[in-house]
Amino acid sequence: MAPNDSAETTGSATSTTAARRKAARYVVPVAVAGVAAATIGLVPALADSGDPQLPKISAQQLIEKIAASDTQQLSGTVRVSTDLGIPSLGGLTESFARSAGGDEQGGSSAAPKDRLTELASGTHTLRVAADGPDKQRVSILDSAAEYSVIRNGDQLWAYDSKSDEAYHATIDKAPDAEKRGGHTTPDGVPATPKALAEQALKAADSTTSVTVGGTAQVAGRDAYKLVIKPKQGGSTIGAITVAVDAKNGVPLKFTLSPSSGGKAAIDAGFTSVDFGKPAASSFTFTPPKGTKVTEADEAKTEKRAEKNGATGPEGLAGLDGFAGREGAKVIGEGWGAIYAIEAPGGGGLPSSENSADVPPAAQQFLDSFGDKVTGKFGSGTVFKTRLVNALMTDDGKVYVGAVTKDALVEAADAAN
Template sequence: MAPNDSVETDGGTRGTAVGRRKAARYIVPVAVVGVAAATIGLAPALASTGDPDLPEITAQQLIEKIAASDTQQLSGTVKISTDFGIPSLGGLDGSFAPGGSDSGKGDSTADPQTKMTELASGTHTLRVAADGPDKQRVSILENAAEYSLIRNGGQVWAYDSKTNQAYHAAEDRSGKKPGHPAPEGVPSTPKALAEQVLKAAGPTTSVTVDGTAQVAGRDAYKLLIKPRQSGSTIGSVTVAVDAKNGVPLKFTLLPSSGGKAVVDAGFTKVDFAKPPASSFTFTPPKGAEVTEADDAKTEQKADGAGGLGMFPGGEGLSAGGQGAGDMKVIGEGWNAIAEISTPGGTGLPTKKSGDVPAEAQQFLDTLGDKVSGKFGSGTVFKTRLVNALMTDDGKVYIGAVTPNALVKAADNAA
């Protein structure tokens, strides 16, 4: 059993900081289609078969082990479960999803931005493969169907076998990469999720080694990351790290309120051999409807894709499409709150104003709670992880903090 040696990141040692920076730089971005801030635990993704007896290691050494990992080839099966405490999005027709059918353009069901909403809730099984930073593939396995997202150099293809629709984005002549989020842009595998957390770790974070585990038949150390501040909705993050090659194998995020994990993503099978070249090739099947990416529309979507904005320092706190002058951050670390000014300085549309149908207003009312304070009045929208306060005068306060913290931030800004 590995000792519970810790690294308190309140200045820490220079080696720890360097390790985190190297980790963010070297972790291979093998990612899957996921939500902006990402994905989990109706049940543990992987069952432990016993804690292996491994050599002792400190938290700093384990972070450095992740940083030193040069594994760029792998394939396997990942199980992802999400429980944000919001209604399942899988059954929606896409009209409320970013770029959904409400856009009036009849988006392809193969569009990655449309598909990613499905990973916001429930349990999903994915097959992943990677061969370096420019070749990745992820397939979401469904009942009698499969959705695949493939990147091969400057080409990105997505295909939905259920509807026989394909989506294509390509590098332009200037060498610009495909504007649509490529597979590595969405942090949903253990590796990509861990990368976000390690980049976020700072003075408000405690990092320890919390024993060992066996994941997908491989021995692993458990890196435990916890906020040192009160008021965050995040209780802890555990990353199971392959003891041999330093690759994160499992990621679990627990809420401070207790209960089931909010995010639980881990390998059930993994192979670090070079995947076949055929894994990264794609030709649309006969009769498939192919949609080419629209650059202008794509870039707008990419801005909104964000990352794990609920983590301290996460750029995902900024709202898609908002300019730098429209957003500022209140507080720091795990208690950081983004204050965003909505276009035109208006709050939520209401039934009274005639801006929304009665059915839509009823839906909004079930999601939010009315609050008031020095700032005036507004509505708090809650999940198990990220909460948001939208004031009636058009300000939005959002973060992985309690509703009371949002109200306090709005009061202080009034």
């Protein structure tokens, strides 16, 4: 077992954005689910099978080992298990996710943002491959179908074998390419495992404890365990454990444990991994004959037309970019940061008496998902997952963070 050693880092809180006036009444809990799903972008992990004896290493040295890793070629199988405490969304998952595709992705069932929300619950098997920064493939497997996202140079394809639909974009039209500095794989699809650890360790200060928590064996590889914990109280995150390949510094395992206890909220990782060069065929794709293909420009045009006359919800996109919007503010710092904003139109949540404009399925979802709370701020509803919680007050204020219900209520009280 490697000895414990510590360093200081911090993670940045999830950013958010306002939904439109009518949507704001019931999009918040779904947006919370979306943020919880977005945390899966920090994944790979699987169960340990033994504690190998490895040379001593400090937390700082292990972080540097991750940063220095130059491994850009790999292939393997990843198993992802997610228990975010989200009630079953039923048909809402598909309907809201289709709305969340954004200007770039439109309504194609193959659009990456639509399909990657599946990873927000349950257990899934993924097949992954990477050959440098310009060639990646991620496939979600099930018993009768496969969904794949493939990038090869300036070409981005997504294909859903179940619906026989494909989505296609070139590098300058790929979703959120500019936001990610030209990193054109879709949201939630990591380019390399190294990128996952870089996200988890980004932005360091004194709000986080980082230690080496021993060793493990993952997918037949010896690894060190990097344990990341908040120093602050009130966070829903108990600890993040990253198993780092002892030889090449590649993260093999990512486990996020909630502060409330119980099984991991996210436990995902390699069951098998090969650091050799993947076959070139892994990154080639030609739509089968008869496949419905949606082009990025076409999807963008369709989505703009819909939005020009739309009055419905914008779905899971509700929290992206939230902190940077006019009128939004951050309460607290580090793991305890809470984002506050006035809901568009100043309206609170619908009740059974005033919910004529809310679909029955959405109202049922709200009723099952929220807890009524009161405080100096008045009254409101807290929507919970095991990681991200949101308080929407009856007068239309929204408080969101990876913090407990009590922390949200305290923040709302302090703001009034």
